[in-house]
Amino acid sequence: MKSIYILAFLFCFSSCKNYVDIATPDGLQDWATVFSTDGSATAAVLDIYSYYDNTTFPTFNYMGAISADELFTTTAAYTEFLNNNVAIASTTNATSLWSTHYIAIRKCNLAIEGIRLSKGMSAAVKDQLSGEASFMRAALFFNMINLYGKVPVPLAVVEAENSGLARAELEDVWSRIFTDLQTAKSLLKPEYPSAERARVNKYAASALLARAYLYQKEWAKAETEATSVIGSNVYGLDNPAVVFKKNSKETILQCYSQAGRSPLAAFFVASGPTVTPRYYFRTGFDLAFEKNGAGADDLRKTNWTGKNNAGIYYVNKYKIMSGSGDEYTVLFRLAEQYLIRAEARAQQDKLNGTGSAEQDLNAIRGRAGLNAKLGLGKAAMLLAIEQERKVELFAEYPHRWFDLKRNAGFSDPSKSRADEVLAPVKGSFWQSTDVLFPVPAPQIRVNPALTQNPGYTN
Template identity: 45%
Template sequence: MRKAYKNFIYKTLILAIVVSAPSCKKFVELGAPPTQILFADAFKTDASAQSVVLGLYSNNVTTSTIGNFTFLTGISADDLQYNSTDPIFQEFANNAITTTNASNANSVWGNSYSLIKNTNNAISGLTASTTLTPSVKDQLLGEAKFIRAFVYLYLVNLFGDVPLPLKDDYSAFENAALPRTSSAQVYAQIIKDLTEAQASLPVAYVGTFRGRINKYAATALLARVYLYQKDYANAELQATQVISSGVYSLPTPDVAFVNNSNEIIWQIGNLTGISLFGGNYVTVGATTIPAFSLSETTYRSFESVVDLRRTNWVAPKTVSGKVLYGISKFKLSSGTGNEYNVVLRFAEQYLIRAEARAQLNNLSGAKLDLDAIRTRAGLPGINATFNQAQMLAAVEQERKVELFGEWGHRWFDLKRTTRADAVLGSLKPTTWKSTSVLYPIPQSQILINNALTQNPGYN
């Protein structure tokens, strides 16, 4: 939002200079720099329009989501352990984030709204274009709307009510002064974007390695959104569409994250084949300490030493007498390899449907879904006599040991099930407060936009 505001001011100043300049017989028109194209021209051809949308993947999605939405939320929960001393990160680990925290202001809030600004520009340009091939236009609109919905889903879960800009840069001044929109309205927009994306995206992946969003990616994220909204019937319906598609499967845990895995629904590609996850999790050498490791609490929560997730996805090591539980879902941290940044996995869809079915009291159906996940992990099926409460507890446990270290699942699970106080209050008794379930609105943004209000507990 801050960048959008600056862009608007810059354009306004240029216009003012031109308008106030002495009258001339003829203005010299320089046009766009040779390495750039005008905004309208970007959406005249299929190739240029695709370049705009691919830019959303290659730059902003990676920088503004993977690290911020995974590592910061992981240490906010009982999921990840932060192994350094940076006070900015320690605030997240202690659930005592200050309103001036730079990562919260710039990396989480700032980068997210920068990406939303870019997607709004893309959606506006694509919608207005009359020269694109219809199928290409539909696909690109679907991808952009998915990305916007994805970012808003994280923002509304991190901050609660948030501003909801939906217009392009021509409304930058208006966007910069927006108040916070209710979470209900933000969720309504997320569902609208994903439903429209679902309708316009192809089933078949474009390109290789499932690096671009398809219809099932939109369906998978929509299933998550409905689960978070406690719309269990629709959560089950959407997850079932993905599960019954026949496109995906559950390979053994040791190969679940390689870039040709059939479990992957969507991943963000890179040039090296080395994921950001691997770079921050993998422990190389006897004395190397990773930036983030699995918390001991989560490691101890595996119910069996034969769980293939524990043996394949966790690598304990002792450094200077201290045991660290390295995360080895991704195996590589440097050089070149075959791992991209996995965003959506097939396993989550079984867990979504299991929880939705348990909430709808379809306990046998919930058991079938949990058993699919447990069978892949080399574990026996869930007890068939479990009641609803026991089945929901089993779902929480499976989500904890299946999705650790990925995209803040544990943080959001504790919040949406109102379990955060019970779990994190006991683990972090000196710093945890009930209001810690929301991050603070950055003070720098409140100073820029006086329509914003602060979350409880941070005034």
């Protein structure tokens, strides 16, 4: 009973510093108790996954979608993201995105160190849990660097040692991400530690490594990691109608839900034919979906979008809004790995034939019922891959938002792709500096070592 109480105390979402102050003898004793057995340590690490199942991850998803060119919103509180005019003041939305990530990072730090020092855990469970916590910390820092650019990298378990940290250089943040992911990959097994692919395994680590290498333009490494996932034969491209079901063979990692429904459905799906959901497609997004040679719609449009009586299209990947269902929020899936490999291969001029970008691109297009694209040159291939990512990964993670930010422009490589695409869409609201969110003003007041991003005034 004591260990359960301590576990809840240490890993609750609390602003009280006592729960992380392990410098005192009592704190150290309590902290050691949490990681004294396989069972209590597992419970502590599983609590980190709550990041994906509360409001934080859904908010992260739709903030990215409206910051890009995917969705509109009927929610007034989020128009600052829609208009790329995020306030630095202590608005709940801007501040919570930063703080909830660092609360989860704090949990990872505690878990990694607690597992390392544990005398009572089995070696196998120590490896698994340390791998999971390392993966989660990398994923959280990956989010933060893509949202804010330079960010603090707190790693200490004693809170005082983390206070006053300045924003780390980008290369240092990326180094931490890759170190954690390589650690996770070395510790985790190919087999899942539980049913339903709801906990991290070795292939999930490779999937995030592939994504991270792609963002860092390490093309050969991105191709290698994506190939390890695709070639594992553990996963397969599934019928679009069942991709977001909890038993889909395409899923690499998903978020368990006791009710069998994703929280994203409540934000994206129209509850009736006359209802406009809180987040819905920008006008014309439906035109991004092609028809095939026979005139039939892209199966992703058929299965993953809906339309109300007013002709407004909305995201319909997750359909169950209430009651019990069979859907989990998908965090990583195989289609993204094909598109990562396609882009990595195209950047290495592996454009056509066996082992090419063309082959990977057409695997995704074929699953959607579309005709193959053949014989494309490099520029056309990269544009086709960007388009395929747009219609495949919409409203999942901030894929589109991050894609526009990480790539150079096609017509003017001196600009970001975000400038090319979003300036015409957002009009006078768009500024080049909008590719990064502002550091919340309350964080700067608490920690003067933090500096503000360009384009924002404290």
